Amino acid sequence: MPGMIVDCATYRDGHRVEGPEDFSDALEAVRAAGDGFLWIGLHDPSVEELDLVAAEFDLHPLAVEDALTAAHQRPKLEVYPDSVFAVVKTLAYERPDVPVVTGEVLMFVGDAFVITVRHGAISPLGTLRKDLEGRPEILALGPAAVLYGVCDRVVDDYVDLVTTVQGDLDELEAEVFAPGRTRGVAERIYSFKRQAVAFRRAVAPLQEPAARLVRGGLPFVPEDLQAYLRDVLDHLTRVNEQIDALDRLLTDILAANLAQVSVQQNNDMRKISAWAALAAVPTMIAGIYGMNFEHMPELRQPWGYPAAVGLMALACAVLYRSFKRAGWL
Incomplete structure (x- = not known):
């Protein structure tokens, strides 16, 4: 067999x-x-x-x-x-x-x-x-x-x-x-x-x-x-x-x-855009004051520097609050 x-x-x-x-x-x-x-x-x-x-x-x-x-x-x-x-x-x-x-x-x-x-x-x-x-x-x-x-x-x-x-x-x-x-x-x-x-x-x-x-x-x-x-x-x-x-x-x-995955990517892009906007505002203000023009608003005032920094902080706070309410942050 x-x-x-x-x-x-x-x-x-x-x-x-x-x-x-x-x-x-x-x-x-x-x-x-x-x-x-x-x-x-x-x-x-x-x-x-x-x-x-x-x-x-x-x-x-x-x-x-x-x-x-x-x-x-x-x-x-x-x-x-x-x-x-x-x-x-x-x-x-x-x-x-x-x-x-x-x-x-x-x-x-x-x-x-x-x-x-x-x-x-x-x-x-x-x-x-x-x-x-x-x-x-x-x-x-x-x-x-x-x-x-x-x-x-x-x-x-x-x-x-x-x-x-x-x-x-x-x-x-x-x-x-x-x-x-x-x-x-x-x-x-x-x-x-x-x-x-x-x-x-x-x-x-x-x-x-x-x-x-x-x-x-x-x-x-x-x-x-x-x-x-x-x-x-x-x-x-x-x-x-x-x-x-x-x-x-x-x-x-x-x-x-x-x-x-698409939703997560959209959330990430919103967060990136929000943080980029928060960084762009003080960068813009600092860039203007860094152009060395002779006639600048409040340039020779003793409170000019604190005012510029305060303006940057205020702008950032307003943007952060707006993005937070919109759910971007």
């Missing part, structure tokens, strides 16, 4: 049963019995390893090519003659200043098999197999039950992720409107905007494949799964709406921050 296979198991009536260790023999046994299915889990397989599996299960070469170039795939659902191929994105979020970590899970669903291919360090499948094995009524619906389980787990992770982001965004909003807390906030807002773009790229394209699954009529996807798939689509729709709301809120917060 190739080393890239994380797990290979046979299921009948929703329960895991003993079967051949070699997946070729296991698939042959399942098809010969006419019931049950084989679930193979792969993690970052090489070209040779995936080609080996593809040849055994007669997977479509275009789907195999997509599974090998997973980093460039969008969430999608494609139907081939012998299988249904689906791609979902996994996400991991730590904090706004750390880029979102993305991964992918690709699934091949056939008549008696399901193959999950995981790329990246993020694994929503760590406990999924065990959880599904605890729900035999779901696994009894066939290979598409695994497709439902993966989509349900990934979308539930989206819900938790958006909730976490909302909490961090509430903290940012409080910081933006805190007095005197405008420095460095714009950078954090843009970091959040980048996160929102990453979320949208992973979540929004999944809406159409999920709706297509709900509409039914796809091979290897039984009608009994429709109620479960509708639940996934409902959660996914809610997540998309929350992401849109987060994006709009980020835009509003950024606009509010820019308005605060």
